[in-house]
Amino acid sequence: MIQRIQSIFLLMVSILMGLTVFLPIWGKEVGTNKIQINAIEMIQTLAGETVMEQTTIYLAIIAGLTAILAFWNIFNFKNRRFQMKIALFCTLLIAVFIGVSTFLTYQAQDIFSPEMGGTMAYGYYLPVAAILFNWLSVRFIKKDEDMVRSADRLR
DSSP: OTTSHHHHHHHHHHHHHHHHHHSEEEEEEETTEEEEEESSEEEEEETTEEEEEEEOHHHHHHHHHHHHHHHHHTTOTTOHHHHHHHHHHHHHHHHHHHHHHHHHHHHHHTSSOTTSOOEEOHHHHHHHHHHHHHHHHHHHHHHHHHHHHHHHHHO
16 A cells, blocks of 8 residues: 555655756865865856856666655555565665765765865765665565465465
8 A cells, every 4th residue: 555654755766866856966165266066066166256166966766766656656555565666776776976076075075175074965865765764664564574474374
């Protein structure tokens, strides 16, 4: 049924990963020099003029795919094993997103003033919350599957 608790957790995963596409992941500002990373691009500006623009659209694709899969997974309630596999795949995608965005932040920190670190933004922390909600959904899907199996044994 759609009103199960894991459906709410999967909806939260979908919302959080959807928001991640539009929010900044990391930023650093030293005087008039600024660099910012979001899920679509990494932009460096010096004195208000864009110096470097690098695409990170692959992060937006991973986050968007995860959001779509998590939302679609809500309606797979009749096949709990398949639902669990898709949720675990979403966990893998979120982990890849976190790993790639972490790599990009370390790569961007060395551009100017390496001794001064940047600040992580909401776009970095939302996937961490999404992976937690995804883990909870897998846990409750497994609990439902175990309950159905124990009921089948009693017949």
